[in-house]
Amino acid sequence: MLRALEIRDMLIIDRLDLSFQPGLNVLTGETGAGKSILLDSLGFVLGWRGRAELVRAGAAQGEVTAVFDLHSGHAARAVLDEAGLPVSQELILRRVNTADGRKTGWVNDRRVSGEVLRRLSETLVELHGQHDDRGLLNPTGHRAILDTYAGTEPLMAETRAAWSAQRVARKRLAEAEAALEAVRAEEDFLRHAVAELDKLAPEPGEDADLDRKRRMMQGAEKVRDDIARASQALGYEGAEGAMADALRWLEGASEGAEGRLDGAVAALARAMAELDEAGREVADCLEALEFDPRVLEDTEERLFAIRGLARKHQVLPDELPALQQALSGRLNALDHSAEEMDALRAALREAEAGYDHAAQALSTARTEAAARLDAAVASELAPLKMERAVFRTDLSQAPEGPEGRDGVAFTVATNPGAPAGPLNKIASGGELSRFLLALKVCLSEEQGGDVTMIFDEIDRGVGGATADAVGRRLAALAEGGQVLVVTHSPQVAALGAHHWRVEKRVRADVTTSTVTPLDLPAREDEIARMLAGDTVTPEARAAARALLAG
Numbered sequence: 001m002l003r004a005l006e007i008r009d010m011l012i013i014d015r016l017d018l019s020f021q022p023g024l025n026v027l028t029g030e031t032g033a034g035k036s037i038l039l040d041s042l043g044f045v046l047g048w049r050g051r052a053e054l055v056r057a058g059a060a061q062g063e064v065t066a067v068f069d070l071h072s073g074h075a076a077r078a079v080l081d082e083a084g085l086p087v088s089q090e091l092i093l094r095r096v097n098t099a100d101g102r103k104t105g106w107v108n109d110r111r112v113s114g115e116v117l118r119r120l121s122e123t124l125v126e127l128h129g130q131h132d133d134r135g136l137l138n139p140t141g142h143r144a145i146l147d148t149y150a151g152t153e154p155l156m157a158e159t160r161a162a163w164s165a166q167r168v169a170r171k172r173l174a175e176a177e178a179a180l181e182a183v184r185a186e187e188d189f190l191r192h193a194v195a196e197l198d199k200l201a202p203e204p205g206e207d208a209d210l211d212r213k214r215r216m217m218q219g220a221e222k223v224r225d226d227i228a229r230a231s232q233a234l235g236y237e238g239a240e241g242a243m244a245d246a247l248r249w250l251e252g253a254s255e256g257a258e259g260r261l262d263g264a265v266a267a268l269a270r271a272m273a274e275l276d277e278a279g280r281e282v283a284d285c286l287e288a289l290e291f292d293p294r295v296l297e298d299t300e301e302r303l304f305a306i307r308g309l310a311r312k313h314q315v316l317p318d319e320l321p322a323l324q325q326a327l328s329g330r331l332n333a334l335d336h337s338a339e340e341m342d343a344l345r346a347a348l349r350e351a352e353a354g355y356d357h358a359a360q361a362l363s364t365a366r367t368e369a370a371a372r373l374d375a376a377v378a379s380e381l382a383p384l385k386m387e388r389a390v391f392r393t394d395l396s397q398a399p400e401g402p403e404g405r406d407g408v409a410f411t412v413a414t415n416p417g418a419p420a421g422p423l424n425k426i427a428s429g430g431e432l433s434r435f436l437l438a439l440k441v442c443l444s445e446e447q448g449g450d451v452t453m454i455f456d457e458i459d460r461g462v463g464g465a466t467a468d469a470v471g472r473r474l475a476a477l478a479e480g481g482q483v484l485v486v487t488h489s490p491q492v493a494a495l496g497a498h499h500w501r502v503e504k505r506v507r508a509d510v511t512t513s514t515v516t517p518l519d520l521p522a523r524e525d526e527i528a529r530m531l532a533g534d535t536v537t538p539e540a541r542a543a544a545r546a547l548l549a550g
Contacts, residue, residue: 005018011056013056020484026493026498046093046117046121060098063094063096066093068091069091093120143406149369155362155365159362162354165355166348168351173341177341183330196309197327210299218296230282362406384437389413391412394409433462460488478497490543501526528543
């Protein structure tokens with residue numbers, strides 16, 4: 001609910017503070033008094049696109065603040081949460097427009113973009129008038145209106161999910177078909193490459209291992225000669241024999257040396273052990289260096305084959321196993337493509353059937369709801385003195401999408417036998433207002449009272465009993481919610497729960513617009529003025545009292 005509206009230096013308003021109430025709020029005043037400026041200012045703080053020049057002449061900036069009450073389940077809370085803004089029972093919107101055209105907005109003292117304000121406005125306010133292009137008269141929104149009336153959100157959710165599943169299945173099939181076509185184009189290459197790689201069967205690290213073995217075998221002859229000489233020098237004919245003789249001689253002489261050779265004998269024994277270890281290592285190395293020349297030839301042949309295949313495929317030798325696996329996978333996919341494609345086509349058929357079922361259920365619900373809506377609007381048109389008019393919700397085939405495949409358009413025929421046509425083209429101004437009001441009354445129970453509804457001179461072109469019927473419908477619409485009506489009809493004004501008069505004043509050649517809340521005597525004066533014009537007669541006052549008395 002809109003609780004307060006504060007306007008500073010906007011057009012011909014210098015300072016204005018308004019406090020609104022639940023129920024039917026009416027604003028009256030002479031033409032040009034500034035009623036539309038109030039709506040322009042409210043639209044400005046809500047982020048709506050409107051007039052480019054809003055700042056009052058001579059002011060540095062204009063500012064509008066709107067305060068709304070939000071109950072715990074209000075739809076605006078989700079918008080605030082998604083935008084990362086604080087959420088509380090009170091929502092304060094403030095927007096400033098500088099004289100040079102810059103616009104800045106805040107929500108609960110947090111800087112926000114105009115887009116956030118507009119998203120919030122969709123949950124807070126509905127503006128309706130004879131030239132309504134944001135609500136009921138916009139044909140692109142008729143399907144959403146019917147869905148709201150029908151309560152099709154669960155069916156819509158199923159249809160959206162089915163549409164998404166169908167898109168995913170179709171995308172997967174298309175990708176698989178494209179991949180299969182690409183693989184088929186290189187089938188000969190794949191089969192040859194995989195056969196060549198399978199025959200060679202390279203292993204990770206094999207290139208480095210073969211290269212090491214090759215270099216070792218190539219240098220083995222020279223290395224082996226040196227190692228053989230070293231082995232001979234270490235053996236019994238060399239160091240080992242000499243050390244064994246020395247040890248034997250020292251052990252024989254140690255008894256007469258009174259222990260002075262014990263250390264030397266022990267050291268020489270240790271040296272003999274180390275010498276024996278060295279001899280075994282050298283012998284093992286000599287054995288390892290023994291090779292068949294054909295082994296070198298085979299090693300070089302495989303090494304060159306691996307490197308040649310790596311150059312052919314422009315990869316490193318160690319990357320050949322991974323390449324083999326990848327190419328084998330692609331070839332395997334090609335060989336088993338028929339089964340995969342059959343499975344993907346079956347999945348798509350299943351997804352299409354799911355979407356068809358969901359969309360058909362949604363279409364059925366819309367068709368049934370359209371008949372109910374038409375009957376409901378017809379029952380509302382009779383009290384509005386349009387009992388011979390016909391309102392019809394037409395459903396047509398539309399391109400498939402996430403919200404089904406139905407086109408929805410509201411059409412009317414204002415006279416028996418006259419052709420039906422679009423709501424915003426067939427009806428006259430007064431008729432259009434009544435169609436709009438009847439439709440809104442039918443939708444009010446489904447839409448709830450969260451949104452403040454504003455009707456801008458929706459009663460224009462009607463009077464007398466019809467205007468009274470319009471007023472009573474507006475009052476009924478306001479029960480449990482909040483409705484703001486800008487009106488020139490005394491019958492409508494008299495039915496308001498709260499009444500404000502908009503006036504334009506000129507002081508010192510400066511024109512300003514003011515809004516004054518009216519008590520009962522002031523309401524009588526204002527309604528009498530609306531009935532009589534400039535000169536208020538006793539008869540007009542009596543008529544005003546009668547209207548206020550109901």
